[in-house]
Amino acid sequence: MIPSVLPTYNRAPLTFVSGEGSWLTEADGRRFLDLGAGIAVNALGHAHPALVKALGDQAARLWHTSNLYRIPQQQELADRLVEATFADTVFFTNSGTEACELVVKMARKHFFDAGQPERVDIITFEGAFHGRSSAAIAAVGSEKMTHGFGPLLPGFTQVPWGDEAALKAAITDTTAAIMVEPVQGEGGIRPMPDACLKGLRALCDEHGLLLILDEVQCGMGRTGRLFAHEWAGIAPDIMMVAKGIGGGFPLGAVLATEVAASAMTAGTHGSTYGGNPLGCAVGCAVMDHVTAPDFLAEVNRKASLLRQRLEGLVAAHPQVFEEVRGVGLMLGIRCKAPNADVVAAGYDAQVLTVPAADNVVRLLPPLNITDDEIAEAMTRLDAAANQIEQAQEKATA
Ligand SMILES: *Cc1c(COP(=O)(O)O)cnc(C)c1O
Numbered sequence: 001m002i003p004s005v006l007p008t009y010n011r012a013p014l015t016f017v018s019g020e021g022s023w024l025t026e027a028d029g030r031r032f033l034d035l036g037a038g039i040a041v042n043a044l045g046h047a048h049p050a051l052v053k054a055l056g057d058q059a060a061r062l063w064h065t066s067n068l069y070r071i072p073q074q075q076e077l078a079d080r081l082v083e084a085t086f087a088d089t090v091f092f093t094n095s096g097t098e099a100c101e102l103v104v105k106m107a108r109k110h111f112f113d114a115g116q117p118e119r120v121d122i123i124t125f126e127g128a129f130h131g132r133s134s135a136a137i138a139a140v141g142s143e144k145m146t147h148g149f150g151p152l153l154p155g156f157t158q159v160p161w162g163d164e165a166a167l168k169a170a171i172t173d174t175t176a177a178i179m180v181e182p183v184q185g186e187g188g189i190r191p192m193p194d195a196c197l198k199g200l201r202a203l204c205d206e207h208g209l210l211l212i213l214d215e216v217q218c219g220m221g222r223t224g225r226l227f228a229h230e231w232a233g234i235a236p237d238i239m240m241v242a243k244g245i246g247g248g249f250p251l252g253a254v255l256a257t258e259v260a261a262s263a264m265t266a267g268t269h270g271s272t273y274g275g276n277p278l279g280c281a282v283g284c285a286v287m288d289h290v291t292a293p294d295f296l297a298e299v300n301r302k303a304s305l306l307r308q309r310l311e312g313l314v315a316a317h318p319q320v321f322e323e324v325r326g327v328g329l330m331l332g333i334r335c336k337a338p339n340a341d342v343v344a345a346g347y348d349a350q351v352l353t354v355p356a357a358d359n360v361v362r363l364l365p366p367l368n369i370t371d372d373e374i375a376e377a378m379t380r381l382d383a384a385a386n387q388i389e390q391a392q393e394k395a396t397a
Contacts, residue, residue, distance in 0.1 A: 012343075012344075012347060014026065014032070014347060015027065016032070018046075018047075019034070019042075019045075019046025019047055020045070020046055020047050021045040021046060021047075021048075021366065021368070021370075021373075022034050022035075022037075022045050022046075022365060022366050022368075022369045022370070022373045023046070024046065024352065030350060031350065032347075032350045032351065032352050033350065033351045033352065033373060033376055033377055033380060034046070034352045034365070034366070035351060035352055035353050035363045035364065035365045035377055036352045036353055036354040036362070036363075036364055036365075037364050037365055037366050038248060039185075039217070039243065039354055039364065040185070040217050040222055040243045040244055040330070040364040041243045041244060041246070041247070041248055042247060042248050042366055043220055043221065043222070043243075043244035043245075043247050043286060043290065043366065043367050044247050044286065044289055044366060044367065044368055045366035045368055045369070046248070046366075048247065048289075048368075050285050050288065050289065051247050051248070051249075051282055051285050051286065053285075054281045054282050054284065054285035055249065055278060055281065055282050057281070058073070058277055058278050058281035058282075059278060061277075062277050063276070063277065063278055064273070064276050064277065064278075065276075065277070066272060067270060067271070067272075067274070067275065071275055071276070071277055071280065072277075073277045073280035073281045073283075073284060074092060074275040074276075074277075074280045076280070076284055077090075077092070077275075077280045077283045077284050077287065078090040078092075080284065080287050080291075081241075081253065081255060081287075082255075084226055084287075084291055085226070085227060085239075085255055086235035086236065086239075086255075086257065087239065087255035087256055087257065088256065088257050088258040088261070089255075089256055089257075089258060089261050090253050090254065090255050090256075091253065091254045091256075091264070091269065091271075091274070091275075092251065092252070092253050092271070092274045092275030092279070092280065093242070093251075093252035093253060093254065093271055093274045094250045094251065094252060094271065094273050094274055094279070095131070095242055095250060095252050096130070096131050096214075096216035096217075096240060096241075096242035096243060096252050097130075097131030097132055097133045097136050098131075098133075098252055098271065098274070099131075099216065099240035099241065099242055099252045099253065099254050100130045100131045100133065100135060100136040100139065100214070100240060101133055101135050101136070102254045102269055103179065103212050103238050103240055103254055104122065104135050104139070104155075105264075105268075105269060106238055106254065106256065106260065106261060106263070106264055106269075107122060107176045107177040107210050107212065107238065107260075108120050108155075108176060109263040109264060109268065110176070110210065110259075110260055110261075110262075110263050111176050112263065113262075113263035114263075118173065118174050119173075119174055119175060119176040120155045120174060120176055121155050121156065121157060121172070121174045121175045121176055122139065122155060122156050122157075122175075122176055122177045122178070122179050122212070123156075123157050123158075123159060123167065123170050123171070123175060123177070123178045123179070124139050124140060124141070124156055124157070124158050124159075124178075124179050124180070125158065125159060125160075125161050125180055125181075125184075126142075126158050126159065126160050126161050127161050127184055127187030127188065127190065127357060127358075128140050128158075128179075128180070128181060128184060128187060128214075129181070129184070129185060129186035129187060130179070130214055130216075130240075131216075132145070134149070134152070134153055135153050137149060137152070138152040138153040138154075138155075138156050139156045139179065140156075140158070141156055141158045157170050157175075161184070161187070161190060162192075162196070164196075164199065167200075167203070168203070171203070171207050171209070175207065175209055176209065176210060177204075177209055177210040177211070177212050177237075177238075178200055178203070178204055178209055178210075178211055178212065179212040179213075179214060180192065180200065180212075180213060180214065181213070181214045181215070181216075181217065181218060182197060182213055182215065182218055182223075182228035182229050182231075182232070183217070183218040183223060183228055183326065183327055183330055185216075185217035185218065185330070185356065185362070186217075186356055186357060187356065187357050187358065188332060188334070188356045188357045188358030188359075188360040189325055189326040189330060189331065189332025189356060189360055189362055190325070190358070191325070191326060191327050194231055194232035194233075195232075197229060197232035197234055198232055198233070198234055200234075201232075201234040201235075201236075204237075210237040210238055210260055211234075211236045211237050211238075212236060212237065212238045212239070212240070213227075213228075213229055213236040213238075213239045213240070214239075214240045215227050215228055215229070215239055215240060215241055216240050216241060216242040216243050216252070217243055217330070217364075218327070218330055219239075219241050219243075219244065219245070220241065220243070220244030220245050220286070220290060221244065221290040221295065221296055221299055221328075221367050222244060222328055222329060222330045222364070222367070223327040223328035223329075223330055224296055224299045224300040224303055224327065224328035224329070225296060225328075226290065226291065226296065227239070227241075228327065231327070237256065237257050237259070237260040238254065238255070238256045238257075238260050238261070239254070239255045239256070240252070240253075240254060241253045241254075241255060244286070244290075244367075245283055245286060246279055246282055246283055246286065247282060247283075247285070247286040248282075249278065249279050249282040249283075250279065251279040251280070251282065251283050252274075289368075290367070295367075298368075299328055299329055299367050300328065302329065302369060302371065302374060303327075303328045303329050303331075305371065305374055306329065306331065306363070306365075306369075306374050306377075307324060307326075307331060309374065309375075309377075309378045310324045310331065310333065310363070310378075311324055312378075313333075313378060313381055313382060313385065314333060316382070316385075317382075317385040317386075317388075317389065318336070319336060319337070319388075319389055319392055320335065320336055320337045320342065320385045320388050320389060320392075321333050321334070321335055321336060321337075321342075321385065322334040322335060322336050325360075326363075329363075329364065329365055329367055329369070330362075330364060331362070331363045331364075332356060332360040332361065332362050332363070333360065333361045333363070334358065334359060334360050335359050335360065335361055337388050337392070338359065339355045339356070339359045339360060339361050340355060341388055341391075342361050342384060342385075342388065343355050343361060345384035345385070345387045345388050346361075346380070346381065346384045348383075348384065348387060349380040349381070349383040349384040349387070350380060351377060351380035351381060351384065353381075363377075365377070
């Protein structure tokens with residue numbers, strides 16, 4: 001009999017009832033160090049007092065009015081995102097997937113209104129992840145995500161990661177945009193080198209294409225800059241944001257330049273909940289922290305500390321781990337042992353990590369994780385690695 005919750009997830013047998021900072025607690029009181037942060041969502045950890053207050057205050061006043069009316073919290077968050085980034089304008093969604101839907105529509109409408117309606121195609125990269133809607137799975141095109149869900153939305157071409165020749169060959173008269181994650185998340189924490197991002201920007205300029213960045217996972221301070229593309233000194237035309245921007249409240253956004261977005265006039269797009277007072281009040285509180293002086297400097301300091309410790313851990317367990325990669329507090333350990341085993345051994349050691357493609361275990365801790373918690377994380381990951389080594393020895397004995 002089918003479970004009452006549609007069984008589309010492989011869930012771990014863990015049930016958390018409360019959280020505080022970098023910690024999650026089960027009903028029996030067992031505490032877990034959370035290095036996954038709800039897949040890079042709880043950017044300020046669990047139950048951050050400022051976010052609790054922002055949500056509580058707004059909840060006591062007004063939950064929902066719809067986008068039929070002005071929403072001051074939405075206006076404020078948009079103003080602040082425009083102030084802090086390349087963007088001239090922002091549309092709010094409830095998720096990364098919905099942001100993906102809009103970027104596809106925006107790119108097509110841009111060229112349609114510019115008198116080039118044939119430009120509809122978007123080039124994406126192998127290993128990418130842009131969400132689970134019909135457009136987002138067509139964008140990625142992998143067998144794993146699209147099997148059984150055809151016919152797929154046409155208009156996407158995938159090229160291998162890091163293959164410049166294939167990318168150039170894929171650009172045609174019908175190309176509208178290139179869409180890429182500056183650091184692939186689900187794909188296994190694969191950063192695109194700064195030189196490649198610069199190259200992408202130049203290629204888009206040369207061919208008159210829009211550069212769409214998906215910073216749903218790598219944005220909002222995760223890499224040590226407010227947005228990851230800032231490391232490369234470039235700017236996109238359109239950007240998807242979600243996950244960390246709501247600190248745990250469902251919130252996403254599309255940021256764009258005026259040129260890219262100006263075809264999206266009244267009536268061309270909408271969302272009942274997108275940009276609602278609750279989400280935007282929390283989003284403003286997240287912005288308060290992430291844009292505060294020294295916040296990102298602290299992220300970078302802790303990122304170097306974590307990375308240095310991880311390099312030591314990997315060196316100490318060559319049968320379990322292979323290499324550390326990533327940027328800032330978006331780190332991946334490529335494993336020698338199956339990554340699922342490493343994640344499961346972490347559960348036994350009461351430390352939470354997240355698997356990714358390419359046999360990688362992701363570490364996406366709250367951006368305000370403390371030095372002591374980083375030390376504790378190492379103790380627990382070391383215990384997890386020891387457990388795997390013991391199992392390996394048993395298996396070969
Ligand atoms: C999670 C993610 C998405 C999808 O976001 P949802 O909020 O799950 O719809 C899109 N792109 C990237 C890079 C992501 O990590």
